[in-house]
Amino acid sequence: MTxxxxxxxxxxxxxxxxIMVIFIISLLLRFxxxxxxxxxxxxEVYYAKFANNYLTQTPFFNAHPPLSQYIIAIGIWxxxxxxxxxxxxxxxxxxxxxxxxxxxxxxxxxxxxxxxAGAIIYQLTSRRSYTFLAxxxxxxxxxxxxxxxxxxNNIYIVIFGLLAQLLLIISLxxxxxxxxxxxxxxxxxxxxxxxxxxNGLGFLLAIFLxxxxxxxxxxxxxxxxxxxxxSSHKSPLENLTQLSIPQLGxxxxxxxxxxxxxxxxPHLQISPEPGLWELQTTILQYHKTLGTGPDIHPYCAAWYTxxxxxxxxxYFYQRIDNLTDxxxxxxxxxxxxxxxxxxxxxNPPLWWFSVVAIILTIWMLWERIKIWVKIKQESxxxxxxxxxxxxxxxxTIELWLLLYLVVNWLANWAPWITVTRCVxxxxxxxxxxxxxxxxxxxxxxxxxxxLLHLRLMGVTAVFLILLGFVFWMPIFLGLPLSPExxxxxxxxxxxx
Numbered sequence: 001m002t003x004x005x006x007x008x009x010x011x012x013x014x015x016x017x018x019i020m021v022i023f024i025i026s027l028l029l030r031f032x033x034x035x036x037x038x039x040x041x042x043x044e045v046y047y048a049k050f051a052n053n054y055l056t057q058t059p060f061f062n063a064h065p066p067l068s069q070y071i072i073a074i075g076i077w078x079x080x081x082x083x084x085x086x087x088x089x090x091x092x093x094x095x096x097x098x099x100x101x102x103x104x105x106x107x108x109x110x111x112x113x114x115x116x117a118g119a120i121i122y123q124l125t126s127r128r129s130y131t132f133l134a135x136x137x138x139x140x141x142x143x144x145x146x147x148x149x150x151x152x153n154n155i156y157i158v159i160f161g162l163l164a165q166l167l168l169i170i171s172l173x174x175x176x177x178x179x180x181x182x183x184x185x186x187x188x189x190x191x192x193x194x195x196x197x198x199n200g201l202g203f204l205l206a207i208f209l210x211x212x213x214x215x216x217x218x219x220x221x222x223x224x225x226x227x228x229x230x231s232s233h234k235s236p237l238e239n240l241t242q243l244s245i246p247q248l249g250x251x252x253x254x255x256x257x258x259x260x261x262x263x264x265x266p267h268l269q270i271s272p273e274p275g276l277w278e279l280q281t282t283i284l285q286y287h288k289t290l291g292t293g294p295d296i297h298p299y300c301a302a303w304y305t306x307x308x309x310x311x312x313x314x315y316f317y318q319r320i321d322n323l324t325d326x327x328x329x330x331x332x333x334x335x336x337x338x339x340x341x342x343x344x345x346x347n348p349p350l351w352w353f354s355v356v357a358i359i360l361t362i363w364m365l366w367e368r369i370k371i372w373v374k375i376k377q378e379s380x381x382x383x384x385x386x387x388x389x390x391x392x393x394x395x396t397i398e399l400w401l402l403l404y405l406v407v408n409w410l411a412n413w414a415p416w417i418t419v420t421r422c423v424x425x426x427x428x429x430x431x432x433x434x435x436x437x438x439x440x441x442x443x444x445x446x447x448x449x450x451l452l453h454l455r456l457m458g459v460t461a462v463f464l465i466l467l468g469f470v471f472w473m474p475i476f477l478g479l480p481l482s483p484e485x486x487x488x489x490x491x492x493x494x495x496x
Contacts (some may be wrong), residue, residue: 015128019135023115026139027248030107030148031479035099036478038088038329041150042315045092048151049104051076052093059271063286065260066267068153069197072252075105088329099329102151110148110155114138114423116162116431121440124236124401129448133462134440137350138433140469142476146315147426149477154426156196161203161430164189165408168207168251172239183243183251190252191259202412202430207252209407211302214240235400290421299424303416306428307435309354311494312345313424316478333480343475344426345495349468353461354435357442358409361402366400402441409434 040048051072053060062069079085079101088099095101118135125131139143142173146153164186166314171182193200218241264276274282292300301311320326321337413431416423439461474481475489490496 015132015225018132019115019118022132022135022139022329023111026114027108027111029145030111031104032476033331034083034103034107034149035088036329036331037316037340037342038090038099038327039091039316040092042152042313042344042347044102044151047072048076048093048097051102051151052095052097054266054270054433058094058097059269061271061282062267063283064197064262065195066154066191067263068156069196070266071105071109071156072102072153073150075103076101078083079104093475099487103149105157106151107148109159110252111154113144113148113159113162113433114161115319116166116439120162120169121437123166123173124404125397127444130444133444133447134437136462137436137440137465140347140465141350141432142343142345142347142469142472143309143312143426143429143432143435145476146342147429150315152426153196154429157200158433159194160189160193160196160429162433163192164203165207169236170240171251180247183247185253187255188252188259191256191263194256195260195263199412199415199427199430202415203408204252204256205415206408206411210237211243211248212403213403214238214406229461235397237404246484265305289422292420292422296422297424300422301425303413303427304421305494306413306425306431307351309346309348309351309425310492311341311425313426314496315344315455316340316342319483331480333484335480336481339483339485339486340478340480341475342478343472343495345472345475346425346432347465347468347472348462349461350436350439351432353465354432354439355371357439358406360442361406365399365402365406400403402438404453405438405441409438424459427463476477 008218029309039201049068050062050066050069052058054066054069054073055077076097079098082101085100085104087097088100089096091097114135117138118131121127121134122131128487142156144158167182167186167189171186174182190200190204193203214237233465261276264279266278290296296301299311313356318340319337320340323332323336326332347414409431415430416427443458443461445456446461449455472489473479475486481489
C-alpha cells in the first residue's frame with residue numbers, strides 16, 4: 001500500500017468515527033432524562049393521546065394526517081412491553097403509560113436527522129470535511145433536540161423528506177433496475193412526509209423546481225458546453241433531465257399519492273366518519289379558520305421571524321420555590337427557587353450565522369447568473385482568458401449544490417407567506433435544515449482557505465455554535481436553573 005493510499009484509508013476511517021461520535025452524542029442527548037416531566041408536554045396533549053387512541057380503538061378527529069401518530073403508537077406498544085423506562089407513569093393520554101414509552105421512538109428518529117442530512121451532502125459532493133461539518137451543525141441545534149425528546153410530529157416531516165431526497169439523489173447516480181428501486185423508495189418517503197403533515201409537500205415542491213431549473217439550464221446554456229464551460233466534475237443533479245416521464249410520474253406523483261391515501265386506512269377503520277374525501281376538506285377548513293395572533297396562541301410567530309428564532313416556544317415552564325413541591329421525576333437541585341424550562345428554540349449562533357450564509361449564497365448565485373447571461377450573449381467575442389476568469393469560482397458542481405440548497409430552503413419556507421392561520425417556529429424546521437447546510441458549506445470553504453483571516457473566521461463560527469449549544473442546553477433539556485441563570489439565557493424579550 002502506497003503512502004497516499006494509507007493516508008486515504010486513515011482519513012476515511014476517522015471520518016466514519018467522527019460521524020459515529022456525532023450520532024452517539026445526539027442519541028445520548030435525546031435519551032438522557034427522557035422520562036423527565038411526568039406529564040404531557042405541549043402538543044403531546046394531542047399526539048400522545050391520538051397515538052393511544054389508535055391502540056385503544058377510540059374514534060376521534062385528527063386535524064393532521066395520521067402517520068406520525070401511528071409511529072408514536074408503535075413506540076408506545078413496544079415501550080410498554082419493555083422491562084425498563086417504567087419509572088414514571090401517568091394516565092393523561094387515556095391509558096396508564098410511562099412517559100418513556102411515548103417519547104423514545106421520537107428520540108431515536110431525531111438522532112438520525114443529522115446523519116441523513118450529512119449523507120445528502122456526501123452524495124452530492126463526496127467531500128468528507130463538508131459532510132462532517134453539515135452533520136455537526138445539524139446535531140447542535142436546539143429546536144431539533146427539543147422536538148426529538150417529546151411525542152411530537154415535526155421530526156417525521158423532516159426525516160421522511162430528507163430520506164426521499166437522498167434516495168432520489170442516489171437514483172440519479174445509478175441506472176436500470178437500481179434507479180427504479182431508488183425512485184420507488186423515494187416516492188414512498190415523499191408520500192410519508194406528506195402523510196405526517198401537508199407542509200411535507202415542500203420537499204416535493206423543491207424537486208419539481210429543481211427539475212424545471214435543470215431543463216432550463218440544459219437548453220439555455222447548451223452553447224456553453226461547446227465552449228467547454230462545463231466542469232469535468234458533474235453533479236448528480238444534472239441527471240434530473242435523464243429521468244423519463246414514467247419515472248417522474250411514478251416517484252413524484254403516483255406513489256406519494258397512493259401512500260398518502262393508504263396511510264388513512266387505519267384511521268378510517270376506527271373513525272369512519274367523515275369519509276376520506278370529506279375529511280380532507282374538513283382538515284383544510286379547520287386550518288383556514290384557525291385564526292392567528294396572541295388571542296389564538298401566545299406563541300404565534302410570523303413567518304419572517306423564524307430564521308432569526310425571534311419567537312420560540314416555551315414547551316414547559318415551572319418555577320419551584322420549595323423543594324418539598326418538587327416532582328420526583330425532576331432532577332433534584334441544591335438550590336431554591338428553581339426554574340425548569342423547556343424552550344423550543346434554535347441555537348442562536350447557528351441560526352443567526354445561517355441567515356448571513358443564505359444572503360451570501362443568494363448574492364453569489366445571482367452574480368453567477370449574470371455572468372452566465374453575459375457569456376451566452378458575448379461568447380463569440382470572449383477570449384479564453386476571460387472565459388477561465390468567469391468560470392473559476394465556484395465550480396459547476398458547487399453551483400448545483402448551492403442551487404439545490406437554496407431552492408429547498410425557499411420551497412420549505414416561502415409558501416408560509418400565504419398562510420393566514422397561527423404558525424409557529426417549528427414550521428421552519430424543514431427549511432432550516434438547508435439553511436444549516438448552506439452555512440456548513442461556507443465554513444468548510446473558510447477552513448480550507450489559504451487566507452488566515454478566513455480560516456480564523458471558520459474556526460470562530462464553529463466555536464461560537466458549539467458554545468451556544470452548550471450555553472442554552474439547560475433550556476433545551478429542561479435542567480434546573482436559578483432565576484438568574486434562566487434570565488441570562490433570555491437575551492430577547494420575545495423569547496420569554
